[in-house]
Structures are given as structure tokens and as C-alpha cells.
Amino acid sequence: MITKRPCVILVADSNMAATFRGYFKRDGWYLSLGCAPFEINTDVGADLLVDEGGNDPGVYTKGHELLRPYQNSHHRALVVLDCEWGGSPRKDAIIAHITANLIASGWAEYAVKVIAIDPELENxxxxxxxxxxxxxxxxxxxxxxxxxxxxxxxxxxxxxxxxxxxxxxxxxxxxxxxxxxxxxQKLAEHISIKGCTDTAFVELHTALQQWFPQEAAA
Incomplete structure (x- = not known):
């Protein structure tokens, strides 16, 4: 029987991947995020995926296809992309579209979360x-x-x-x-996680706290 890994993260480009790598490289990263520790391998292709085209529209249109193979190996899927790109339908529509595609492709609704950063990662x-x-x-x-x-x-x-x-x-x-x-990556390693008040980042915090509650680890 295959033991599933906790979470797979799909991001739109290499800068997003580096940002997540920086967060998870910090000592006690889970304390700053307010969740229980969970195993995460930030090597690209392990628990961290980057759209091969390196862009937000690619994640929007085919994120569910990229994540379909991971349904057998991971319990949960997190998708992160920017809101600002040519032809973007904006935040609410982006989240609804990708979420619906993930569920239709076989992921459970409780096991997926889409984070759309408005306007973009640098926020x-x-x-x-x-x-x-x-x-x-x-x-x-x-x-x-x-x-x-x-x-x-x-x-x-x-x-x-x-x-x-x-x-x-x-x-x-x-x-x-x-x-x-x-x-x-260096910025993500050194800035204050609690000091980031961006709405999408707060949504990320909340999702990880719900998926990996501290109480469960106590």
C-alpha cells in the first residue's frame, strides 16, 4: 500500500517556487505559519511543481491536468498563481475555475485550495x-x-x-x-511571515492551519 504524502503545491513560475522554498527552509516554519509540521520536499517535481511554461495562464487552463497524477501520491493539492496576466478573468473567477476543474478531475473538494495573488507574487x-x-x-x-x-x-x-x-x-x-x-528565495527566508498582511497570504495560512491543525500535532 502506497503511503500518500501530505501536500503537493503547484505554482506558476520559478520565482514562486523559490519563494515557497524560502518559506519552508526557515527554522520552525510551521510555527510562523501557525500550523502543525508536515513533510514537504521543495525539490521541483517532488512536492513542489512548476508549470512547464512558467506562466499563470498555463496553471489556469491545465492546472488540474498537471495535478491529476498526484491524486494517488498526495492527500491535498495547493495551487498558487497571480491574478494579473493578459486575459485574466480576475481573482474570484480564477479560483472558481481552477477549483471546479480539480474537483471534476477527481480531487475531493476539501483537499484542494487555490490561491490567487492580487495583483502578483511580489505583494x-x-x-x-x-x-x-x-x-x-x-x-x-x-x-x-x-x-x-x-x-x-x-x-x-x-x-x-x-x-x-x-x-x-x-x-x-x-x-x-x-x-x-x-x-x-532569500526574501522569503528573511522577511516576517506574520508581517505579511496580503489577503492571499492570509488565505494560504488559513488553508494550512485547517489541513494541518496544531492541536492534532499536540
Whole structure:
């Protein structure tokens, strides 16, 4: 009899994969996420999958097909993609479409969760914390938060930059770094998980807490 693994995670691109790898690489990651520990192998192709096309529309249209083989090897399936891409039907429709396809393909409704980040992954990584400036190698006289505010990228009354991806690219251009998966992994390893207030990230927390409750591990 095959022993099923706890969870398979399908993400849209290598930067998302690196972000999850960074989260799960942290000591006591499950304490920060508020769930019980569970076994997770973040090698691509094990418990972490990346759409071969490396894009959100691919996950939207064929995520259920990519995950179908894992019904026999995993108890649960988590799908993560951005809301912003050409032709996107937006968050609610994305979640409903992928969820319906997963259930129709054989997954139980309680065993699947679709996380659509609005507008995109970088929303999870922006925090007014020195760790972010360190990873992005920003060394200006002002704080990075103030620099972005003065430059119009991060309004003073906003919790996150309205264009999180473009804001990150702008800073990286200034610090002469190419955007890479390594930067995303390092950010995820060092930022405050509790400090991320993005709605989709909270939905991820809630799903993992329901699937892997701390009480069950006690």
C-alpha cells in the first residue's frame, strides 16, 4: 500500500517556487505559519511543481491536468498563481475555475485550495522592514520605504506598493541586480511571515492551519 504524502503545491513560475522554498527552509516554519509540521520536499517535481511554461495562464487552463497524477501520491493539492496576466478573468473567477476543474478531475473538494495573488507574487514580499532593503542591496541615505514613497512607487498611506512587481524591478535596476529566483528565495527566508498582511497570504495560512491543525500535532 502506497503511503500518500501530505501536500503537493503547484505554482506558476520559478520565482514562486523559490519563494515557497524560502518559506519552508526557515527554522520552525510551521510555527510562523501557525500550523502543525508536515513533510514537504521543495525539490521541483517532488512536492513542489512548476508549470512547464512558467506562466499563470498555463496553471489556469491545465492546472488540474498537471495535478491529476498526484491524486494517488498526495492527500491535498495547493495551487498558487497571480491574478494579473493578459486575459485574466480576475481573482474570484480564477479560483472558481481552477477549483471546479480539480474537483471534476477527481480531487475531493476539501483537499484542494487555490490561491490567487492580487495583483502578483511580489505583494507577499514587500514589507517596511530592513531585511527587504538588505536583500535588495539598497544602501541609500533614506529608508527604502521613504525612497519608494518619494519616487511615487509606494504611497505613504498604502500597505504595499500598488505595482509591487514594477517597484521591485525599479529598485533592482538601481542596485544593479538582475531579477532572479535567488532573490525571491532569500526574501522569503528573511522577511516576517506574520508581517505579511496580503489577503492571499492570509488565505494560504488559513488553508494550512485547517489541513494541518496544531492541536492534532499536540
Amino acid at each position: 507577499w514580499l514587500w514589507q517596511d522592514k530592513p531585511q527587504v532593503a538588505d536583500v535588495l542591496r539598497y544602501k541609500g541615505d533614506k529608508s527604502l520605504r521613504q525612497h519608494l514613497s518619494d519616487s511615487g512607487w509606494w504611497p505613504a498611506d498604502a500597505a504595499k506598493p500598488p505595482r509591487p512587481k514594477e517597484a521591485a524591478e525599479w529598485v533592482l535596476k538601481q542596485t544593479r541586480q538582475p531579477r532572479s529566483s535567488a532573490i525571491y
